[in-house]
Amino acid sequence: MRVQVQKIIVMIELRSDTFTKPSQPMLAAMMAAEVGDDVFGEDPTVNTLEQKLADMFDMYAGIFCPSGTMTNQIAIRVHTQPQDDVICDRYSHVYLYEGGGMMANSGASVSLLEGDRGRITADLVASAIKPDDVHAPISKLVSVENTMNKGGGSYYEFDEFLKIRKVVDDNNLKFHLDGARIFNALVESNDDIKSYGKVFDTISICLSKGLGAPIGSVLLGSKEEIKRARRVRKVFGGGMRQAGYLAAAGIYALDNNVAKLREDHERARTIGKKLENCSFVNNVMPIDTNILIFSVDNVQDILAKLKEKGILGIAFGPNQIRFVTHLDFTDEMLEETVSALREI
Ligand SMILES: Cc1ncc(COP(=O)(O)O)c(C=O)c1O
Numbered sequence: 001m002r003v004q005v006q007k008i009i010v011m012i013e014l015r016s017d018t019f020t021k022p023s024q025p026m027l028a029a030m031m032a033a034e035v036g037d038d039v040f041g042e043d044p045t046v047n048t049l050e051q052k053l054a055d056m057f058d059m060y061a062g063i064f065c066p067s068g069t070m071t072n073q074i075a076i077r078v079h080t081q082p083q084d085d086v087i088c089d090r091y092s093h094v095y096l097y098e099g100g101g102m103m104a105n106s107g108a109s110v111s112l113l114e115g116d117r118g119r120i121t122a123d124l125v126a127s128a129i130k131p132d133d134v135h136a137p138i139s140k141l142v143s144v145e146n147t148m149n150k151g152g153g154s155y156y157e158f159d160e161f162l163k164i165r166k167v168v169d170d171n172n173l174k175f176h177l178d179g180a181r182i183f184n185a186l187v188e189s190n191d192d193i194k195s196y197g198k199v200f201d202t203i204s205i206c207l208s209k210g211l212g213a214p215i216g217s218v219l220l221g222s223k224e225e226i227k228r229a230r231r232v233r234k235v236f237g238g239g240m241r242q243a244g245y246l247a248a249a250g251i252y253a254l255d256n257n258v259a260k261l262r263e264d265h266e267r268a269r270t271i272g273k274k275l276e277n278c279s280f281v282n283n284v285m286p287i288d289t290n291i292l293i294f295s296v297d298n299v300q301d302i303l304a305k306l307k308e309k310g311i312l313g314i315a316f317g318p319n320q321i322r323f324v325t326h327l328d329f330t331d332e333m334l335e336e337t338v339s340a341l342r343e344i
Pocket of ligand 1: 093178
């Protein structure tokens, strides 16, 4: 009898940092969580996570939600009324990748700015403020993203936030941060984390990206805003019951995985250096954190060649490919990736 031996190729996942799987110690922390009904505000582990992040960022309160899309969309709903206008970069996740949620969930319109790799400035914000005129929507909210996904993981100089805050205050607006990858920005910039609470009205933080939790985001804000956010979360269907099992993963991630983000950034830079010398690559965006965006002539052809070598990347526009390094991407995988790139 002939036995057929199949070669199993373990794919190297570079499509996104959302593909990480909970580690054994994270799973153990989840299993050990004390839980209650979070819709009633009685899940102690959820309450701990919300307060932990609020304290870290010097904000009053937090609300745990299933996703970063939900925390962003709740923030927009809390800050705006139908006919209000949201000012953000044209590549913002809240605009590009949340299914038109600003319009569908909040009836808001949007003014899109052309930032530098997704980073907008106070001057750009000022230029987008609408006159008090019946023809115009009502400027109400400025939303920024840090790090900026579509900008290749770029991050802001904190000073620019202070300048934008001044424009926000002068015009009676609100200021939201999509901080899906805020810890990636913080480990590089060394900004004072508590200053964030002084500048922003609301901050959305994802635990399920580079921090390695399987699910979960927290929206931070004032007492009044988070109270309103609880109503909105309910109507969006995001009220979860014994969510402490999930929140425990978030607490574990914050306690154990933040510093590791630096290693992801180093690995991204190593891949970036290699890509710069690859003949099939036309350009590599500067690599500031864990996201690498590079341009090629034929995206599908290169993705297929990468896949043959066991590497998964993602198309990011007609001529661009994105790689994202993460907790489950090891030094061994880095070596394999670099040698595969050499062979293509
Ligand atoms: C910058 C940014 N904001 C928000 C989100 C939304 O997070 P989620 O996938 O949890 O809805 C993502 C997801 O990748 C993101 O990259």
